[in-house]
Amino acid sequence: MKKFFKVILFLVLAVVVIITAGITYVKTALPNVGPAPDLKVPLTAANIERGKYLVTSVAGCMDCHSPRDPNRLTFPVYTDSIGAGGLKFGHEFGLPGSFFSPNITPYAMSKYTDGELFKVITTGETRKGKPLFPIMPYLTFGKMDKMDIYAIIAYLRTIPSVAKDNIPEATRDFPVSILINTMPQKPAFTQRPNPADTVAYGKYLVAFAGCADCHTPQDDKGQPLPGMDLAGGNPFRMYTGGVVRTANITPDKETGIGLWNKAQFFAAIRKYQGKNLPAIHTGDFNTIMPYNTFSKMTDSDLSAVYAYLRTIKPVNNSVVKFDPQAK
Template sequence: MKKLLKIVGAILILFPIVLIGFLYLAFPKINPPEEIQARQDRENIERGRYLANHVSACIDCHSTRDWKRFSGPLLPESIGEGGEIFDQKIGFPGSFVAPNITPASLGTWTDGEILRAISSGISKNGRPLFPVMPHPAYGKMSKDDLLSIIAYLRNIAPIQKENEVSKPEFPFSLILRTIPQPAEFSSSPKKEDKIAYGKYLFNAAACSECHTKKDKGKPVEGMDLAGGFEFPLPNGTKIVSSNITPDKETGIGHWSEEKFVERFKSMEPPRYQPHLVKDGERQTIMPWTMYAGMTKDDLAAIFAYLQTVKPISNKI
């Protein structure tokens, strides 16, 4: 009996060690980066500028926001420098830091390595990336659109800045290794197919990341786009994301396309210049001035798609 207990005890001790070793050796599943190069022509760079600033809004998290002003507009001198922290304060299983994505940092990366990071969540050195940078969504975009973003990033001003390294908590540090998946690139639908095109843009904008409540970084089942994600702000206040399902009582089911589009375009500079916000006054984490740069047609397409999702009653 004692011998059996010793064997069981040894197994219990060795199993987690073997499991940890397996996860580190087997994951993430790293596919070699493609030997590919983004076109450096004006049209491609401008497409990338539009996506990176107004749709996918990569520049939002990878820059410094001025929280003294409404909606936290970007400080122009910080574009791409990274440093924003997503940690336990907003329910994440660790501290995750947006890296520097200016040419000063990405200069040693190939376009294929950048494409793999954006679309599959694997860094140049093989490190898995936490999906606060929503690579599962970006991996469903068209390869051409992602390459245009890369072309744009190659042309922003280089900034020499070293940021902290992301530190996932244990045991999530092991789970994180299993999250990166090969990209499933799609084609951008024709604009005439309004709902399909809106769905594509909605995915590219990763709206669900903020508008779905999460528990330790995982979406709460049955609450897709119903809001409820809490964000503490630097001024000590806390805001909650809104319900964007077509529920007529608690969501945007009573909104018209015109109202939806105007809500965004009303925040577009120079029409709107972010006003100063004092401590305790209303603030938002929504980067309105960035998304406001989307075209009216693109915003209308997103609205058309949102009218097709499941309405969920969730009063914020």
């Protein structure tokens, strides 16, 4: 019997040692996506113009990296602190912890070389070797055309500095607090499709805009539900009460946008453009959809997005847009 218990004790200790060694490796050796490239992005007019368009009209960088007004429709950014960071993404959005967007104005980003900035945007590993949680869409940006990432960097070098420090450190729930070190990945860049190939270019824009991040429903582990691409239904708790759910943007004719023509699609994206956004009170409908950003996409780019969405699999998924009583 003593021999039996010794064997059990040995096995338990072996398991503990293996687990401890594994955790130590993950926490100390990862992430490791390689060094930042030796890179100097040319601040040409073309680069800056393309970068401005991507940042302000497609990728929605400032919608996450700016403080936003939760008491007005569509959560507009505060115009005096664009890019200053500090926006919280926490359990109210179904995330495993509390994460805060960093200041991406030159006030903070001047510490980064172009290569270091390129690395963090496309891999999720900071200049100090720390991992980012993929609410920062580096897994997507690492699959875009690297010339577009260069353009984003060029534009960010030119925006006004906003002196904002003391952004809180992220807190991560277990086991994400350990697994996050495994999340950064080496990029796998693609070439931006020719805009003349409308569907392919639309697919590229939909990826760049992160549409699937909100419009594809997820399981309780944050993984996309198979067969439900862009079918909507992801819940977001509003600061003023209630739960809003993302729309089904598949071409399903009953529950999606299958009956919309292009003009209706344009109207939906631009419905708040140039309007005075009203105050929101407790129990009122609100949305985190970045209408202000996407409404500035060019007609040709919105046409490409529409063309691509017409080609994806229609999914019959009825969504209750807003429930003021939900918690």
